[in-house]
Amino acid sequence: MTWFIKNCIEMQSVRQQYERFPYPPINALALPRRDQGKALQYERAVELARDKHLPKILPDNHLGIRILVAGCGTLEALVVAQMHPRAKEIVALDLSHRSITRLQRRIHWARSRDMLSLARLRGYRLPAVTTIEADVCEWQDSDGFDYILANNMLHHTEQPAVTLQHLVGMLKPDGVMRIVTYPAMSRFWLRQTSAWLRWHGLNADTPALKKRAVEVIEELPQPHPILSCFEAHSETANTAGLVDAFFHACEKPLSPLLWQQATEAAGLEWLGETQSQYSRAEFLPELMPVTSALPAWQQLQVLDDVLELTSNPVWWFCKRGDVKQVATNNKTIQSEEASAPDSSEFISEITSQQHKEWFLPSEVYWQLGQSLRQADCLLQQVSCCVEDLIETLRHEVGPRVARGGWELLGLTMGEYPTTELLQTQQPILKKSWQQLQAKLGESARIQYQQQSVPGNNLAQQIEWLQLYHGPLDCQIGPLVISK
Ligand SMILES: C[S@@+](CC[C@H](N)C(=O)[O-])C[C@H]1O[C@@H](n2cnc3c(N)ncnc32)[C@H](O)[C@@H]1O
CATH class of the missing domain: 3.40.50.150 (Vaccinia Virus protein VP39)
Structure with missing residues (x-):
């Protein structure tokens, strides 16, 4: 119901x-x-x-x-x-x-x-x-x-x-x-861009949406993958395209x-x-011939996991054949609640040590790492590993390039340190920040490099930090959480 x-x-x-x-x-x-x-x-x-x-x-x-x-x-x-x-x-x-x-x-x-x-x-x-x-x-x-x-x-x-x-x-x-x-995972940066625009309150009804979107995007430090992503998409030329790419009602x-x-x-x-030739399953064996033993769907999965399905x-x-049963598995790539880390220890530590400096795992690093782990499982079937694939992509493909010929930095896996992506722990979830807020009181806020972080509560501040600084390092900090 x-x-x-x-x-x-x-x-x-x-x-x-x-x-x-x-x-x-x-x-x-x-x-x-x-x-x-x-x-x-x-x-x-x-x-x-x-x-x-x-x-x-x-x-x-x-x-x-x-x-x-x-x-x-x-x-x-x-x-x-x-x-x-x-x-x-x-x-x-x-x-x-x-x-x-x-x-x-x-x-x-x-x-x-x-x-x-x-x-x-x-x-x-x-x-x-x-x-x-x-x-x-x-x-x-x-x-x-x-x-x-x-x-x-x-x-x-x-x-x-x-x-x-x-x-x-x-x-x-x-x-x-x-x-x-x-392509589910390969649209990762589009979703991050959408989250950044939505965080600033933009939506399909925002007056002068295109102008506002550009202003909000330009608040990011350069280079930043969200900036590159925005630049890479010709949809940003008009309101309808912006809505379709970043504010869709159901994706x-x-x-x-x-x-x-x-x-x-x-x-x-x-x-x-x-x-396009570079987004088909066969692109993977062209890069690494040993992967030709994987079925086409698995080749596509690996390419998507490493953000290479560019179209x-x-x-x-x-x-043909018999219909087996109704397909109801509709799991999307964002559902990570089930494996959320236990945050109770973190919450009690913060509550007892208020002026300590904290470093938090980057959500971006965690999500990209998850995706690499999945690709690695598939690649191991043909005695290959994801580190080798990323190395090959670094040398054979490199960063994405804009129509004008300049590099769009931060959009490919090869631009991030593979080991750190694989080692980054899952950050604590939004609902844990809400629990922490309830413990510390309404006025509790985060300071980052002695500056106050935008946001009306801890959960919003963390969301901003994850989008703003998330891709720039595997850890975000130092942060001070004060009442
Ligand atoms: C992104 S547009 C694609 C239009 C066209 N297929 C194309 O590629 O040019 C998606 C279209 O699907 C339609 N649509 C979405 N959900 C639908 C549904 N449940 N039943 C019928 N049409 C739907 C929308 O109204 C919209 O026109």
Whole structure:
């Protein structure tokens, strides 16, 4: 019941966001080029199946097929329609009324453009497009689809694995699915940037959001990975992009191994991936040939754990075999409550020694270390270790580079001391700082280098310190906690 209510609230917030900021944030009058979107073609799946030497299960081309574009936004379904002129029907579904209205308008203009162009004489036409305003999790279709696209939408639903299962239920046997999703751990710095902006009270309703965001980001010392991250993302150019990247109402990325679990449980068979060459599974064996013995999902997991999936994964599947059971494992990478350190000793020590100087483990170091430990477990299966991989990345790949050619410092694992990342202990959690506050009294505050730390209470001050100083050293301090 609690999950149901949470789901409804979250879904409502996602709808509101896309009513305000339809996606993609482009001119409402813009039409796609007629040859735009080859990467979305059904025929890509046919090629991948052929490359995998799968017995012929898919028709050679899209003639007469039904396609669902789930979470279609304002443009994608038109691009898909252009790329599939011989499809029987394209169903374009989205939660947001405004997105659907914009899409309908674009389709109408595209048809008018086609009527007036020579393409019509060559027999080119847009296929039938049915637009539907609905929550995909509640919508059903009984005729089945040959091809479903779920691009950049599953991670915006409360339970991505369950949404996937629901979509696969509408896929015909041997139907094809294309998923684009966020790399879970590789978006680490985006989440830190979001936390920094939110800490300063910024949100989707903030007036002059872009200007305020720049001001807040510039409070950080240089170089700082949050500054680099902000600079690296072209979304920061407008409010809609900023909201999508840093203030999304619901962002639930799953790690590659959880996606493996979810897709297998839904009865999907992996066909391949088509994102940038450097973010595909095979990039790992290119760096370290010994890792070619790991299955593709594990290679992807290692790359994500070391923050190297630099673009959103694009995965293709076909529906084969039996559906095993409903995939409910929706664990996200942020759930660390279960392994929280015992803070009672720390609290009683602070309470009894008020003027001592304290050094606290950096949350960033701890989280990056956790991720490295996970990668190490996988690499050990092929007698390899994560230290070797990081060393290779340092030499072969180096720091990220901005479009202008300059280095964006602090975004890669190789820029941090591996041993210290692996040795950093888990910091005490926010709720322990709240308990400490209750013991020390409302006025208790933290001083850092004899300066007061921003924040209205200990928990807020610690959050600020972790974001501001966290990436700069494995320990934060010296701190004095006074009444
Ligand atoms: C980031 S946009 C991606 C749009 C499009 N797929 C693309 O790649 O251009 C996510 C879209 O998914 C839609 N969406 C999110 N959750 C949904 C749900 N539960 N049911 C239907 N649409 C949903 C949003 O309204 C939004 O238009």
